Each structure stands twice: as C-alpha cells, then as structure tokens.
Amino acid sequence: MKSVRATAILATLVAACAPRTGSSDSAFAAVQERGTSVMGVDQYTSRHVFEDLPDGGRIVLDRDDARDSADIATIRAHMREIAEQFANGDFTNPALVHDRAVPGTEVMRARKDAIRYVAIDRPRGAEVRISTRDGTAIRAVHAFLQFQRSDHRAQGHEQHSRD
Numbered sequence: 001m002k003s004v005r006a007t008a009i010l011a012t013l014v015a016a017c018a019p020r021t022g023s024s025d026s027a028f029a030a031v032q033e034r035g036t037s038v039m040g041v042d043q044y045t046s047r048h049v050f051e052d053l054p055d056g057g058r059i060v061l062d063r064d065d066a067r068d069s070a071d072i073a074t075i076r077a078h079m080r081e082i083a084e085q086f087a088n089g090d091f092t093n094p095a096l097v098h099d100r101a102v103p104g105t106e107v108m109r110a111r112k113d114a115i116r117y118v119a120i121d122r123p124r125g126a127e128v129r130i131s132t133r134d135g136t137a138i139r140a141v142h143a144f145l146q147f148q149r150s151d152h153r154a155q156g157h158e159q160h161s162r163d
Helices: 002-017 023-039 069-087 092-098 103-108 135-152
Strands: 045-053 055-065 114-121 125-132
Touching: 045 103, 045 135, 055 069, 055 114, 055 135, 069 092, 069 114, 069 125, 103 135
Parallel strands: none
Antiparallel strands: 045 055, 055 125, 114 125
8 A cells, every 4th residue: 555655655756746838838939939920030049138227228139159141131120220210109020929919018109209219239149229218118118128128038138148
C-alpha cells in the first residue's frame, strides 16, 4: 500500500513541477510568428524593448547579430514606417501582431496631433521615440508599452543600453 500511495504522490509532484506548455506558450509563439510576418525579421533573434519615459516612451528593435546588415536595414525601414503610421493614427500593425486591439491605441489615435513619433537608427536596428505633453496621451502610451512588454515578453529600460 505504501508504494502505491508513494507513487501517486510522486506523480502529483512531478505533474505540479513540470514545465507548462499550453495556451500561453502557443499564444506567445503565435505573437512571434505574426511579428516576424509584419516586421520582416525573426522575432527570436531580435530584441524588443518598450520603455516608459516621463513624456512618452520608446520602442526599440535590435538584431542580436550586429553583422546582419540586411535585417538591420529591414528593421530601420519598418520603424520609419511605424513612426509614420502611428503619427497618422494607424495602429493596424500592432493589432495584426497581437491579433486584437492593443490597449492605449484608441486614445493615441484620438490624440494623434498631440503625440510626436520619431524613428531613430541604432547600430543594430532602430527605435521609435514617442513624446507628448498631453497627460492623457502619456497614460495611453504607457498602457500601450506595458501591453507590448507583456505580450512580447520584452524588457522595459532595465538592463538595456541606449547605444
């Protein structure tokens, strides 16, 4: 009897400690796949950073390999396109990547004239700097960036250089 009970307890412990694969991992993989399609670069070999700043924030996309000039050029073109689209109140690309409306975008669309988007090249990619003096828009930008950090499993500003 002891061995049957011990086996049952062991099986329960193994199941409880087993790595989780399931909907959240498949959802993340789907975000990565759609991101590759929309952005034109492999999401697993690129790094996103979504950083809140006092007047807005920034979105960074860098290649892991600094020698990958083709994908770095693709990132730079994509980020210039994103800055232009966002300035026009078009948040189609984030909705495509995440397969849903992204928090903050409705307010960002409504207040597009109060928000500035600037694409800036970086050594391994590019960033879009988002700035505004409008408090409601800042809160919307921060909600947008927080959602992005979560869904992309990406960093904020910590452990990331501004190179």
